[in-house]
Amino acid sequence: MNTPATPPASNGVLHTRFSQRFGLPLPVALAPMALASGGALSAACAQAGALGLVGGGYGDLSWTQREYTLAQSLTAASPAGARIGCGFITWKLDEDASALDWLLDQAEEALPRALMLSFGDPRPYAARLQARRIPLICQVQRLEQVPQALEAGAEVIVAQGAEAGGHGMNSLNGRATFTLVPELADWLAAHSPDTLLLAAGGVADGRGLAAALALGADGALVGSRLWASAESLAPAGAKAQAQASTGDGTARSEVFDILRRKNWPAPYDFRALRNPLHREWESRIEALRATPEAARAAYDQGVAAGDFNAAHATVGEAVGLIHDCPPAAELLQRMAEQALRLHKI
Template sequence: MGLEAPIVSAPMGGTAGGVLAAAVSRAGGLGMIGMGSSATAAKLTAELPHVSGLGRPFGIGLVHWVTAAEPELLEVALAARPALLAVSFGDDWSWVEEAHDVGVPVAAQVADVTGARRAVDAGVDVIVARGSEGGGHGEPRIGTLPLLAEVLDAVMVPVLAAGGIGSGRGLAAVLAAGASGAWLGTAFTTCTEASTSDAAREQLLRASGDETVTTRVFDIALEYPWPATLPERVLRNEFFDDFDGREELIDADARAEVAAAVAGEDYRVAPVNAGQGVGMVKESRSAAEVVERLSAEAELLLRRWC
């Protein structure tokens, strides 16, 4: 794809818009526009002008069950001719052929080696080995490094490592293990180009890695139809403490409380997605600074190790 840095910004819904994707791509990585559970074709269309005419490769990330409900999302994504289209969290692979028919390479996130083999058998070009440390939604089954090692031994396509990678040291580790690059989410959430609100950015910058938890309480409270097998990793807060493990107690009042907290950016109650690498994110930087710093640190370490 002509990348100068082995870094892909994860397509985080609500955070990774066209502005962030363009900034990462200009810096030499692969910027991904993220369309999460609230995605629509209109929302994707609104983000595309930021990467049109960029002169650099960019990607688009979709959630499979969302595209199944709104097929126009896939149509809009393919019409944009991204350098990489990622569609994750589904078992139907018909979209792979649709993408290949128009010359678009595809990626999918997997949580185990069985999923990796299935994806490759379906024609997926790039595997994202997403470890349990990753922020946002996913199957928290295996840690990043054990998963990466097993997937690399099982498939013959490029593999990106995802989950808990927030420093040059982490990037160097997965590259040394054989990954083609890293799929980074939390590391970009506090960038100046991210769509993260100032209040959420403040929460992320002061958090440590041991403050993240996996849960379904916010999906239940906000009535998001994420499957039970795909909880989200978020910063621990008061609402989590009150209802995790007691989801049956989430009633209309609790739902209204979370909805109001989201609207009012009250993160004692509202969720903030974050991976276990959040403790390594200490400053709000530009995407270019993040790409340059992580790449330089990783290169230096790999030279020392080799």
């Protein structure tokens, strides 16, 4: 059985192997959410003591350049500058790696503190990351994916449960955070004890962080809760819809990927808030795939108008714990304080 993460120090700081290895006051990383985890949010998380991962997402070069540069400029000449990283969707890098190429061509002082790869085979990129001495974080959804990540040289494994917002494994293949994390913790303890583990999916407050540590993780990757922060690039209307919802209000399906013209490979699909357009098509996926034109037009109109009865709000089951949209620093402070209180019980 894996030993739980190191208990918090008496000075009120949560110390774990993850926080110690990456020089973080908090054992938390910002999920690199495409089009939401921009430079301002990544910098705010880094300044608050977390690892701020810019959401390189689909590998758009100009977006990555702008947001990564912004994160660096906002943290220049401060300790937070050493807490900025980036994350990409691996199968999209296989099609176009120009954003990664640009990132790896940076001067030594501008390189990312870590790089996270999700949804695909990370091994083709391992040698280049190792050459620049950039720690690799690999996100997995099943135990069977871990050996491939370790072969790629992953220093950190993210165990993503199906509760997570955005992309993850579909209902036939996905696992729950509460069971996936301790199983991976035990497996890593036996097979790769120096590899760190982060929990992802449903971690939205100090209770979730404390639970992740108790389950054997070294920290947590936080998405939905920071998606609903002041610095997040998520649309204001989407954040408002999330605050009015409960955890019952999300669904995992291919609907929004089809509407957005995103050709995701199996077995991945997308969790977001269910809205009228989603409900219209969620039980008719093949019909939507065959004739998507009218539904796509409705979706596009919703996006243009900021109408989230048609446009999507990318959030996970933790949406039921989202009741406000404060600065990221306030959210992370709340999370840390609550987790510390629970550790002392």
